[in-house]
Amino acid sequence: MSSTKEEAPAVRVLGLWASPFVIRVLIALRLKGVEHEVLEEVVGKKSELLLRSNPVHKKIPVLLHHGKPISESLIIVQYIDEVWSSNAPAILPADPYVRAVERFWAQYIDDKFPRGIRILKGTVDGNKDEIVEQLSTALQLLEEAFLKLSNGKHYFGGDNIGYLDIALGSHVGWVRAVEKIAGVQLLDAAKVPHLVAWADRFCAHPAVVDVLPSADRFVEYSVKYGSFFPTRPSLPTE
Ligand SMILES: N[C@@H](CCC(=O)N[C@@H](CS)C(=O)NCC(=O)O)C(=O)O
Secondary structure (H helix, E strand, C coil): CCCHHHCCCCEEEEECCCCHHHHHHHHHHHHCCCCCEEEECECCECCHHHHHHCCCCCCCCEEEECCEEEECHHHHHHHHHHHCCCCCCCCCCCCHHHHHHHHHHHHHHHHHHHHHHHHHHCCCCCCHHHHHHHHHHHHHHHHHHHHHHHCCCCECCECCCCHHHHHHHHHHHHHHHHHHHHCCCCCCCCCCHHHHHHHHHHHHCCCCCCCCCCHHHHHHHHHHHCCCCCCCCCCCCC
8 A cells, every 4th residue: 555644745834823924825725625734833933834934925825735835814815716716615706807806905904904903912113193093094994895796795705715815814803802902993893893803704714714813812822922923031042
């Protein structure tokens, strides 16, 4: 018998459960029903495999497909959609214009949310009041975008979770966590009711519920570690 059991699974993800970018990849794989293995990085210490697989940015997530590395969460989501195109409804919209619009908003989300969340967590310096203002404006714009793109359906992608749902939804856990940490309100039902309802639906979706932890777990993580790869004497070092 050949030792196929010993071979690495075709799809592996280098990640960390608390990373919103990793969560994107896990949601996309689950939506497409792709079997995969998650290799959890140790907080504070990047693995050799990560450094070798993403030598440019040295960041998670990395998707290893038959050993070939792909980096950057949104690029990975698009890759998964293309490779497993027949597995489930498409993640990206078919219409090139709608696709461009969703990519625009996804880039906007990544311009605003990761930095804002770090400032509210206190791992990066910045004016918290200004950030709350900026994130509230961003959420207001995204509420309007949701109304246009969803066409009265449940998700940005219509009847199914799509690219923009994944791009924004992956940040929802941390948004709710920093609301608790900083004592602010961002996903406010009085201001962005459709987005709040969408966020609840997204978090409860079967492809999401097991990989998007509760706000409390993010809060605990934040108290314990601060950032993802912090340099702290108490953490493992080289
Ligand atoms: N734009 C990247 C961001 C990835 C990212 O920032 N990952 C964080 C964890 S959430 C990381 O690996 N940080 C390590 C570092 O900054 O050195 C993506 O979408 O994949």
